[in-house]
Amino acid sequence: MTAMRALDVITVSKPAEVKRFDRMLADEHWLGAGHSVGHYLRQVVVRDERWVALLTWGPAARRLRERDQKIGWDAAKRAERLKLLVQNRRFLVPEATREPNLASQTLGAAVRALPQMWRDRFGYAPLLMETFTDPEAHAGTCYRAAGWAPCGFTAGFSRDCQDYFVDNEHPKKLWLKPLHPDWRERLRARTLHPDDAPARIDSPERVLPLPAPELESLLDALNSGIDPRKRWCPFRFGTVLVIVVMARMCDRNSIAAIERYGKALHQKHRKMLGLPMNPKTGLYRAPDYMVYYKLLRLIDLEALAATLTLWCRARAGKLPPCLAMDGKMIRETIGSLNITDAATGVAVAMSPLRMKKNSGEIKTAQRTLAEMGDLQESVVTGDPLHAQKKTARQVFEQNGEYVLQVKGNQPALHKKAQSRRDCAPFLPSTNASAGASRSVASASNPSTPLRPACPTAGRS
Numbered sequence: 001m002t003a004m005r006a007l008d009v010i011t012v013s014k015p016a017e018v019k020r021f022d023r024m025l026a027d028e029h030w031l032g033a034g035h036s037v038g039h040y041l042r043q044v045v046v047r048d049e050r051w052v053a054l055l056t057w058g059p060a061a062r063r064l065r066e067r068d069q070k071i072g073w074d075a076a077k078r079a080e081r082l083k084l085l086v087q088n089r090r091f092l093v094p095e096a097t098r099e100p101n102l103a104s105q106t107l108g109a110a111v112r113a114l115p116q117m118w119r120d121r122f123g124y125a126p127l128l129m130e131t132f133t134d135p136e137a138h139a140g141t142c143y144r145a146a147g148w149a150p151c152g153f154t155a156g157f158s159r160d161c162q163d164y165f166v167d168n169e170h171p172k173k174l175w176l177k178p179l180h181p182d183w184r185e186r187l188r189a190r191t192l193h194p195d196d197a198p199a200r201i202d203s204p205e206r207v208l209p210l211p212a213p214e215l216e217s218l219l220d221a222l223n224s225g226i227d228p229r230k231r232w233c234p235f236r237f238g239t240v241l242v243i244v245v246m247a248r249m250c251d252r253n254s255i256a257a258i259e260r261y262g263k264a265l266h267q268k269h270r271k272m273l274g275l276p277m278n279p280k281t282g283l284y285r286a287p288d289y290m291v292y293y294k295l296l297r298l299i300d301l302e303a304l305a306a307t308l309t310l311w312c313r314a315r316a317g318k319l320p321p322c323l324a325m326d327g328k329m330i331r332e333t334i335g336s337l338n339i340t341d342a343a344t345g346v347a348v349a350m351s352p353l354r355m356k357k358n359s360g361e362i363k364t365a366q367r368t369l370a371e372m373g374d375l376q377e378s379v380v381t382g383d384p385l386h387a388q389k390k391t392a393r394q395v396f397e398q399n400g401e402y403v404l405q406v407k408g409n410q411p412a413l414h415k416k417a418q419s420r421r422d423c424a425p426f427l428p429s430t431n432a433s434a435g436a437s438r439s440v441a442s443a444s445n446p447s448t449p450l451r452p453a454c455p456t457a458g459r460s
Contacts, residue, residue, distance in 0.1 A: 007106060008046045009113035011121070018042065024054060029092045030137070039083065039122050043114070045106040052097040053106035057114065060085035060130055066152035066174055067130060073188040075263040081187055083199040086118065088131035091142075104145035111146065115179050124198040127183040132172035140173060148175040208269060209249040214315065218242055219273065221311045228298035234276040235287045240295055241304070242273060243287065254330060255292050262286040296334045301352030305336065312347045323375075325382040327353050327361035337364040339372070339380075348372075366391055375400030384409055 012021050021042050025033040038059040045053035060082055061067075068078060093103050115125040132154065133140040140150070153171040180186065186193050192200055208215060222245075223238030247261040263286045265273075270284035277284050322341070329335035335353035351368040353361060365386055369375075379401040382391070387404045395402040406417050 086126040103142035
């Protein structure tokens with residue numbers, strides 16, 4: 001019997017090596033080379049100076065029912081500790097080097113080397129690995145031989161866009177392999193182990209955007225409203241709305257994202273908000289998707305906007321010198337037009353936004369500005385959507401200044417701005433996603449729309 005020749009495991013990071021690595025995957029792996037996202041590692045198993053296996057490792061799936069049940073963690077711990085899981089995204093034994101048992105041998109060598117390589121690169125070591133196999137094409141024999149354990153099947157959905165999934169009716173087999181004997185205890189422990197602390201994800205979902213006194217005052221203000229729901233619900237009207245408001249402050253733009261924000265709140269925050277307690281577990285519950293969906297469909301938008309505007313004004317004092325105007329939608333269900341203190345990020349006026357298309361945001365902005373009265377020489381800023389003669393004239397007539405962006409939705413004005421790039425008041429910048437240069441202009445006289453004037457100067 002011939003002894004197995006030694007296998008060495010290395011990582012590749014030099015441009016030439018990465019190019020060769022990706023080219024081999026693109027040529028021979030049925031999924032192609034893939035893309036590097038987040039913490040990502042390329043491993044090569046070498047024997048006699050030949051590349052005999054290629055593996056890529058990257059971020060784990062955000063949510064897998066079978067995996068999460070096996071770990072036993074909740075949504076908050078998963079959001080905080082997901083980096084402690086790593087996913088084998090590609091595994092290739094090139095055709096020219098294949099021989100019996102080589103796949104399981106190279107996979108085992110790569111797994112043994114991974115924790116230290118990951119620690120050297122990212123400052124911590126993963127505790128659990130996951131991967132998927134297509135049961136129609138692969139039995140996963142090499143994973144089983146290398147000590148991986150099957151853990152059921154995925155639901156067969158793939159992400160189509162943010163928070164939307166398509167049922168492709170093609171479930172994959174899930175495999176898991178622990179990298180530490182206490183992996184389960186450390187993943188669901190009350191506090192992180194010191195060795196795992198560098199992997200902690202401090203996302204905005206874990207941080208309250210308001211201090212406790214302001215949060216309590218907002219809760220009181222929203223609880224004073226009338227609950228439009230006809231059936232009793234354990235989640236109070238004001239509490240659900242407070243979570244929605246805080247989620248929007250943290251730039252959560254969909255109901256699913258708001259649900260995730262609420263479920264990531266600490267137990268002490270849930271108690272502060274008055275969320276109901278589960279008597280069996282002693283833990284405070286967070287609303288699910290349908291609670292937000294049903295309430296947002298029934299809410300009186302005008303009443304909500306009036307309540308939030310009064311609350312914001314009571315704490316923001318007089319109007320600040322710079323007000324940013326922008327509309328935000330939660331998908332196409334509900335939205336608001338916000339006028340915000342650019343220095344502090346505090347909203348000073350809000351109006352419901354029923355539709356973003358067909359000039360909905362423009363008309364809502366003009367109505368909201370009119371309700372604010374004297375702008376007291378404030379500078380109102382807006383994105384290119386608000387580069388309108390009527391909006392400019394209205395700000396001017398209300399004793400304010402304006403700074404409005406210009407791009408392709410105003411082709412004549414944009415062309416004029418482009419031709420005057422050398423003029424100091426225009427501040428050209430590029431935006432790759434928009435594919436065109438944008439110019440910022442300020443005006444003091446709406447009879448000549450967006451006439452150049454220094455944005456930082458007082459009224460002329």
